[in-house]
Amino acid sequence: MFEIVKRQEMAQGSVVLNEINAPLIAKKAKPGQFVILRGHEKGERIPLTMADTDPEKGTITIIYQVVGKTTALFKTLKEGDRYLDIIGPLGKPTDIEKVDGxxxxxxxxxxxxxxxxxxxxxxxxxxxxxxxxxxxxxxxxxxxxxxxxxxxxxxxxxxxxxxxxxxxxxxxxxxxxxxxxxxxxxxxxxxxxxxxxxxxxxxxxxxxxxxxxxxxxxxxxxxxxxxxxxxxxxxxxxxxxxxxxxxxxxxxxxxxxxRSYLEQEKQSYELFKTKLNA
Ligand code: FES
Missing domain, CATH: 3.40.50.80 (Nucleotide-binding domain of ferredoxin-NADP reductase (FNR) module)
Known part of the structure; x- marks a missing residue:
């Protein structure tokens, strides 16, 4: 479960697509709902709205922008790697209706x-x-x-x-x-x-x-x-x-x-980049 079956970089590598094996979520999810992912046991929990689901294949697709430490860490995950856990589908689905216009x-x-x-x-x-x-x-x-x-x-x-x-x-x-x-x-x-x-x-x-x-x-x-x-x-x-x-x-x-934790987020990302390049 939670294995990355497809990985694609977009927007000059600043955005990453992951198609992930998550059959139970793929079966239930509706447009507008989101999941929360963790990369490892002490990792930050990142909420991301699903960009697509494939109930037949049992996969969900997320697309995230690399903006801080955790998304930079996610970017290091390759096809075949796994997220530690993913919860979802969360939130209310979009109210899809036939509109008069x-x-x-x-x-x-x-x-x-x-x-x-x-x-x-x-x-x-x-x-x-x-x-x-x-x-x-x-x-x-x-x-x-x-x-x-x-x-x-x-x-x-x-x-x-x-x-x-x-x-x-x-x-x-x-x-x-x-x-x-x-x-x-x-x-x-x-x-x-x-x-x-x-x-x-x-x-x-x-x-x-x-x-x-x-x-x-x-x-x-x-x-x-x-x-x-x-x-x-x-x-x-x-x-x-x-x-x-x-x-x-x-x-x-x-x-x-x-913006509440902007300073801490910046420090954490800088430290991560320093370690990554060490
Ligand atoms: S994330 Fe905790 S109440 Fe919504």
Missing amino acids: DVVCVGGGTGVAVLHPITRAFKQAGNHVIAIIGARTKDLLILEDKMKAASHELHVCTDDGSYGHHGFVTDVLKELLNSKNVKLVVAIGPVPMMKFVCNITKEHNVKTLVSLNPIMVDGTGMCGCCRVTVGGKTKFACVDGPEFDGHQVDFDELTQRL
Whole structure:
């Protein structure tokens, strides 16, 4: 169990895909749900939303960005290596429904990996789905082909104009909100991106779902670490989410809480890199 059966580096090695043997999770998981992985007994617990599942093969796919010590450690795992344990599926699945209008799925960075099964499920439910994906530059863009297949129309944006639309995903979203009959937006990516998407869709009064990524520990609603404020109420992203009504989310508080251990995370990553290169 938990053996890596396929490993692929993306976005110049800053993003890694692992397809992992986890038959019980693959059988039960639905789009929008996540797992928590540990590499070794004293390892940090890392929550990651599944990018894909294959119940027949008994595998789940995760895609993570190398941002600190634990993800750098995960990157050293090769095909045939195993994670110590994986728990899941956790969280509530996405509420996939047939919408009376267009569905726009907006993804940024590795958020595109999370968005992919959700986009596909909205299409399979009979919706007309328009996807917008973005990255800082062409080389950092992921899953373009998969997102093309999962949607009816795909718009690609890069901040530096090296590929597709020169600018932000929000530029394209604004155009679509003015020209199409958009009834639902799903936005997954960096917190500032989700916040700006929500500011725009609020003006147009279009329902918007976001998937939040607060710091988590147990992932089962007991530690309170993942608390977020939604509509003025405290919610636990691991059991009440990870998806919420974006117009109700306090993004500024989420940003602040995500930065709580920034200094310690930096020190730990530096120490790890020093040891790795020693
Ligand atoms: S991670 Fe502990 S309550 Fe959500």
